[in-house]
Amino acid sequence: MTLAANWLRKPAMATAILLCIMYGAGVLRYEGFDDTQIVLNIFIDNGFLLVVAVGMTFVILTGGIDLSVGAVVALTTMIAASLLEKGLNPALVLVVVLAVGGLIGLGMGCIIHFFDIQPFIATLAGMFLARGTCYVISTDSIPITNEWWNNVASAKLRFGGFHISWSVVIAAVVVAAAAYVLAYTRLGRNIYALGGNQQSALLMGLPVGRTRITVYTISGVCSALGGVLLTFYTPPATGSTPWAWSSTRSRRSxxxxxxxxxxxxxxxxxxxxxxxxxxxxxxxxxxxxxxxxxxxxxxxxxxxxxxxxxxx
Known part of the structure; x- marks a missing residue:
């Protein structure tokens, strides 16, 4: 009885139970919800959100908050579309957008630590910075016509009569890597210690500043990667149909x-x-x-x- 109670206290077990309850409610409420492909479609539609949520998880575990994730996602879509429009190599575009997201997170982490600014205020400023930069890049929709980009977006990985997209695979890898880092690495233990009590972490000699800055950098990188996956979401119907991203809202024209x-x-x-x-x-x-x-x-x-x- 005690062993069962201990298992129920584990966050992963509680999450699994809630997921089963939500899935059961969906099966009872919606016809066809028990189809395996329907479940996979949920991950296909929300792969980019999973990646963004991973970065936010790191931040929340330290007792902070990051309000800039949505704006960083929008900024990376605009940067990717504008660079691809200029003919840059897609691999270089991926590196650039991930670096931009990481730099924004790094900057917010440094402001929070060195200037003792509340995360709410610092990340709110980062949100307005990223949003304003979108308008600086362009106020009109920018189409994505790169062949490699559209091929990856429209690719389907088939198995046993079902299919998923590359976004699902990337999101699963990011979730697995984050779980390993949090459970089995020194950084993960420092994150939990910082979130538990910052003063105790300082007295134990843990690198509080470095950990906090690293966490916000990870959140920025995850937001940038989520923006890339968002551009992969719902590929064009035909090979000649371009994508278009607008700075007013991350949407197709x-x-x-x-x-x-x-x-x-x-x-x-x-x-x-x-x-x-x-x-x-x-x-x-x-x-x-x-x-x-x-x-x-x-x-x-x-x-x-x-x-x-x-x-x-």
Whole structure:
């Protein structure tokens, strides 16, 4: 009985129990929610959020908060789109955006530690800095037409009749690496000690300042990586359809005419004059779960007649 009580006190066990309860409620509430692909679709849709949450976990464990994660995600999408538009190598773009996220986190960590500024205030300033930088880069949507980027975004890893995206794989690797760092490394023990009592950690001779700065740097890198995964989310329907990211909101442009709900099931090739925007396709977030084993449509096409659409 005591052993069972100890297991229930473990955070991982409590999280697993809550996850089972939520999944059971979903199965009872929504038809087809028990389909394995539906569960995988949840991870496909939220892979970038998992990575951002990992960085926030490090910060919260130290007793801090990071309000800049959403703005850093938006900034990295704008930087990636603008650099790819200029023809830079995608590998170099990845390095640049991760470095930018890390530098923003490093700066906020240094301000919090050396100037004894509350994390709420420092990260709020970082949020406005990242958001304002988005407008400096561009106030218009920037399309992503890089072939390698779009190939990675549209790639599906298939197994046993199911499929996932690369975002899910990357998110799983980040979660596993974070769990290992927190449980089996000196940095992880320092993080827990700092979150428990900062004065006690100082008296024990732990590197409080270095740990706090490292934690906010990790959060910045995770936010930048989440921004990269966000650009991979929901690839274009056709190879000729570009992505477009706007500084006003991390979204795809909607310059094409809306698709008619009464459109036929098929249509001709997209017109180059109208251009089918990625935002004209229905989002997987707005669709109800499909029936078990049924197809899960995630694409649409727009024609020059502005009333021809499929994939609804």
């Amino acid at each position: 909607s310059s094409a005419a809306p698709c008619s709900p009464e459109a036929p099931a098929s249509c001709s090739a997209p017109s180059s004059a109208s251009g089918c925007s990625a935002s004209s396709r229905p989002s997987s977030r707005s669709r109800a779960p499909s029936a078990p084993g049924g197809p899960r449509s995630s694409s649409a096409c727009c024609c020059s007649s502005s009333s021809c659409c499929s994939g609804r």
